[in-house]
Amino acid sequence: MATFEFMLPYYGDVSLMQAAVRSILGQSDPDFRLTVIDDGQEPDVPGWFAELGDDRVTYLRNEQNLGITKNFQKCVELSTADHVVIMGCDDLLHPHYLKTVREILKVNPDLGMVQPGVEVIDGGGRVTSGLADNVKEKLYAPTVRGRRLMGGEELAASVLRGNWLYFPSICWRGEALRAVNFRDEYSVIQDLALVVDLLERGEQMMVDNTTVVFQYRRHAVSESSVQAFSGTRFTEAERYFNAVAERMEARGWKKAARAARFRSASRLHALTMLPGALKRGQTAGAKTLVLHALTGGQRH
Structure with a gap:
């Protein structure tokens, strides 16, 4: 059984979702599962997944629209692997994402979270650097050369000052993630709330800037x-x-x-x-x- 699982809560653009799926299936390390939870009603999506013919992929469509937070919660509840990524349905992985994260976890098996190297792309897939991401990097993100272990009050104060994390890129220890899950009362700030909840439970994060392995898509309007x-x-x-x-x-x-x-x-x-x-x-x-x-x- 695979010890690594990508959970993909999906709603929206079909072609961007398909690109995200292809980037997952294109990992140099093939030992993973992918579960897609479709919260939409696009007619051709189930057929496309059926044609993939990859037994690592599970596709589920919600009977009714759950909304962002409920669908994220469902992803967490259905996950079973030791380590889990809740990836954005329009983001992309570099082929060595999983290989890089596994190397970090091999040395640090008890980590609650891994924040790998990220670059930002626009709606057309071009690498970009807008105001929001410059502010994240220059004002709020800690100085990390290589890898840095963070946790406790240090990391809590840092992300509460300014949330510099890229949530869809984070690898979570499955047991810790499932013990906390997303809070019902938040629909936008739920990612920050989850991280702080885990820090309060004593979890730590490895921040890795050695190599870029994830492309976070930032649209003009979200x-x-x-x-x-x-x-x-x-x-x-x-x-x-x-x-x-x-x-x-x-x-x-x-x-x-x-x-x-x-x-x-x-x-x-x-x-x-x-x-x-x-x-x-x-x-x-x-x-x-x-x-x-x-x-x-x-x-x-």
């Missing part, structure tokens, strides 16, 4: 950015940061609590989304963005 223009994303962020700041304080993680209360990256993000909200005539959303940028949504 589900999260649509919610950002309306201000919905930041209302959710405020709820999360307020709650997690109290947890960090109770744990004695003072730096992490301060990072959650100040939430600098979230406030900066709100400021950058303001022109787009105004351009789209979303006046109420613009007011929410301004308030979040100025105060982080905290009431004084």
Whole structure:
């Protein structure tokens, strides 16, 4: 039985999903399973998977649309492998992704998470570097030359200050992932919440910058950015940061609590989304963005 599993929650563009699947099947290390959970109704998708003829691939279609968070939760619940990747259905792997992650896990078998090397691509598949990713790299990501083991308050404070991780690229220890899963109450910030939950359980992460093995696709407009223009994303962020700041304080993680209360990256993000909200005539959303940028949504 394969000890490594790719879970692919799918909804949206068929051709991008097919490219993602091909990049998984093109791994130089062939010892894995792929489970696709289709949350859409595109008519030709089941037939395409049937024609693949690869017994490593399992394709499931939801009877009704579950939405992002529920489908992610289903991916976690159906996973069984020792190590799991919940990959974006429009992202791509380099052929040596699995080989590289396995090498890290061979030396560090108890790791809860591995953040491998990532490059960002646009909707057309071209390597790019926009404002969001430059901010991640320059302001919030820790300095890593080669590989660096992180965990506890150090990593919690770092990601609460600004979430520099690329969630779909992360390899998770299956047992730890299934013990936590995604929180029902979040639809946009659920990836950050999951990481912090695992850190509170004592899990550690290896950050690897030795080689790029994953292509993260950043579109001009995504589900999260649509919610950002309306201000919905930041209302959710405020709820999360307020709650997690109290947890960090109770744990004695003072730096992490301060990072959650100040939430600098979230406030900066709100400021950058303001022109787009105004351009789209979303006046109420613009007011929410301004308030979040100025105060982080905290009431004084």
